[in-house]
Amino acid sequence: MSAAAARALVVDDERMNREVIVANLRVAGFETVTAEDGLQAWEILDAHPGAFDVILLDRRMPRMDGMELLRKLKDDERLDHIPVIMQTAYADPQDVTDGIKAGAYYYLAKPLDRRLLLSVTEAAIADHQRRQRLLDDLDKRTTAMLLLDSGTFRFRTLDEGHTLAVALARACPQARHLVAGLSELFTNAVEHGNLGIGYDEKAQLLENRRWRQEIEARLDTPQGRNRRVEVQVTRQDDSISFVIRDQGDGFDWRGFGQISPERAFAPHGRGIALARNLAFDQVEYNESGNQVCARLNLAARPDDQEAPVCAIASSLNVAAPPLVSEEIQLARAMQLELLPQPKALDDLLRRSGLHLSAHFETSSSLGGDLWGVQVVDQYRTGLWVADFSGHGLVAALNVFRLHALIAQCAPVADMPAAFLSELSRRLSDLLPVGQYATMIYGVVDQSAGLFRYAAAAMPPPLLRQADGQIEKGDGAGLPLGLSSRVTYVERQMKLAPSGLLFLASDGLADNPDCDGVKLGNAGIKALIQESGQQCVADSVLAPFLARVARPLRDDLTAVCCRLP
Amino acid sequence: MKYRIVDEENGPTLVLSDQLLFDHRDLFDTAIDKLLARKQPKVVVDMAGLSYMDSAGLGMLLTLRDRADRAQVAVTLRKPGPEVAELLDLACFESLFTIERS
DSSP states (O other): OOSTTOEEEEEOSSHHHHHHHHHHHHHTTOEEEEESSHHHHHHHHHHOTTSOSEEEEESOOSSSOHHHHHHHHHTOTTTTTSOEEEEESSOOHHHHHHHHHHTOOEEEESSOOHHHHHHHHHHHHHHHHHHHHHHHHHTTSOSGGGGOOEEEEEEOSHHHHHHHHHHHHHTSTTHHHHHHHHHHHHHHIIIIIISOOOHHHHHHHHHTTOHHHHHHHHHTSHHHHHOOEEEEEEEOSSEEEEEEEOSSOOOOOTTSSSOOGGGTTSSSOOHHHHIIIIIOSEEEEOSSSSEEEEEEEOSOOOTTOOOOOOOOOOOOOOOOOOOOOHHHHHHHHHHHHHSOOHHHHHHHHHHHOOEEEEEEEOSSSSOSEEEEEEEOSSSEEEEEEEEESSOSHHHHHHHHHHHHHHHHTGGGTTOHHHHHHHHHHHHHHHOOTTOOEEEEEEEEETTTTEEEEEEESOOOOEEEOTTSOEEEOOOOOOOBTSOSOOOOOOEEEEOOTTOEEEEEOTHHHHSOBTTSOOOHHHHHHHHHHHSOTTOOHHHHHHHHHHHBOSSOSSOEEEEEEEOO | OEEEEEEETTEEEEEEEEEEOGGGHHHHHHHHHHHHTTOOSEEEEEEEEEEEEOHHHHHHHHHHHHHHHHTTOEEEEEOOOHHHHHHHHHTTGGGTSEEEOO
């Protein structure tokens, strides 16, 4: 995830729930702090008001429940801006409405869906950061706009809209609220109006972190270059009105303007309601939705009036989270803990200059894939991806076995072939017939400039050189665990500076997309070829992840290692 | 996965078609039961009609090999299609089975 080291406070009285959330957030690169109830959370927040970017809050807890903590946060100006994501196992519309009114920004249903947890958390932080930037800018602008009586403005891009929102808000009372409201309406006019990005499409783009990119791309089409958003501002004695008109085909604005608890669970779609409730006294769209009139009454409006921030969302088509037992959730959290944690990857980067990133996604709650890092010394780093036959619970239990056995093979960590032979020997004592693992284990040897590896029936390692050429290795070898006396061969690839080493499980080539088409080895090569120099596993896979059919048919792991 | 067993000169032949996937384990086990119940020294698995096999399919073949070994029966894999052959080669199954290529 891009917002490096964003910090989340996870408040839940049940240890297992905390662990599940923490495990997921950590894998995504968040720092986490936990509290066991509202009171403990309050003590932490009170002592460190500037320390958190988002709060994940359970509703029902002893001592101080989620609603009470939420009210205290919203009454405290040091803390009232931190986005709060309420979790609820009940999904009672009244509960949700109460939370929205009290200022909960987003909702998550239990049991938690990992993808939704991450996309909602990231969206909450991004929205929050954007609003903070607007407020910062607001303080910097001059006040000439205060002289504005009426005027017409035109803009094309989101940045221009941002600048205009700040300038106009500066000319009005309640500028701090107004700037957010105008910015939301301007953003809508560009993305949903002129650029024609639909609601579901935006959800997809956000999830794949391609929203910005898509906006830029569409702004650069002939249509995007020609279309403008027009803003007419009229100041009268008792009101200021903003008429915002885009050149799109309009969009279905109904349903975005009011509180709707059943739609509070999506990662975006809060703009219009936010504008209406926070900034304006009236927000009216024309029939087709390409023109909106927002009015601000200048009659007495107490400055300290704290309008609720609303969580409104349209019908994002998210499948209901699968019902999994608490034991499975715990097992899942434990499995995620087996993966290298962000701190270890940071250490590796500092020590050896290797930038390591991975995408790990299971086809059901539990998976049969695993990847890891094995530090040999300053110049040599072991890197591996393994995939157990089958998937689900049995494969996952085998993954725990493998993880334990790998630690025992550390003495031969610098000898890939010996490493796999030893691992295979130990596994064959444990596994019943028909169960096996495939694996690639290699040493990134920076002193020799080589990737020395051995493979047991894995997709070939791929190496992108600085000139963009892609070299394909060889993944052939007997699967692990078949017999106690299997030997493997060591192969090697020559490393050069700025190279990119790419390892993946067969889930990448084999999981079909929505049209039933598989990526295959050629597709993987193309993904890597098209990725930038600073790519990470998620960005390399983004086009694939956007189209792959879910639930995945097979577990998927991809590891990117960027060389200095 | 679909299967039928044909008694040929070289021994009983398990003719597979469609796809061999994780979900077909029980069906494949039943097929092995029937195949080995013929009590012939050699059996053949005809893979020509198999368009795809996932990694669990390899596991099923290993189970077949294990059970056949114990019954002292030799297993030949016949005519795997390109995609299936690629997987068999990746896993070096030539060292475990006799593979007749098309």
